[in-house]
Amino acid sequence: MQIILNILIHIVCISIFWQDFRDRAVSWIFFPILLMLIFGQSLSNHQDVKSLIIKALINLLILIFISSGIVFYFSLKGKKLDQILNKMIGLGDIFLLIAITPFFNPFFYCLFIISGSIISLIGNIIFDKLKKEESINVPLAGNLALIFSILLLLISFKILPDINNIYYSLNTL
Numbered sequence: 001m002q003i004i005l006n007i008l009i010h011i012v013c014i015s016i017f018w019q020d021f022r023d024r025a026v027s028w029i030f031f032p033i034l035l036m037l038i039f040g041q042s043l044s045n046h047q048d049v050k051s052l053i054i055k056a057l058i059n060l061l062i063l064i065f066i067s068s069g070i071v072f073y074f075s076l077k078g079k080k081l082d083q084i085l086n087k088m089i090g091l092g093d094i095f096l097l098i099a100i101t102p103f104f105n106p107f108f109y110c111l112f113i114i115s116g117s118i119i120s121l122i123g124n125i126i127f128d129k130l131k132k133e134e135s136i137n138v139p140l141a142g143n144l145a146l147i148f149s150i151l152l153l154l155i156s157f158k159i160l161p162d163i164n165n166i167y168y169s170l171n172t173l
Contacts, residue, residue: 013149022143
């Protein structure tokens, strides 16, 4: 069951990546599907429902805190809320970060957001230099979905330790 769920998660993540890379927009249906698949994968990985929901809610609070900081920062710069959501960060980016909340403990969720965003920006700069043109939008949701898929592959093949292992997670803090 776990292998099937992992394959389906990879298919959805690659679809998000491809659609965001091609169109700079992602169909909303991918995000609830990804959330359900990750929730199912976590449950099949012997995590209990209560701790899974608590972990997801803590990560959601982290995302709300980060999003509030972004809105506050751009509000100080004189941007309107609709300009922030449509021009600075897309709803797909937020929806992807919500969809992956059950997978990570809070420490690794923050680490994923920070490192994934940096990798995405660096990758976009390199890609723009290779194309010899600059794009205004970064396909953040697609890039994060690809990075998440690669991370899941590395964990599946035991190249990286399972970050949801409570013993490992507590000893890394």
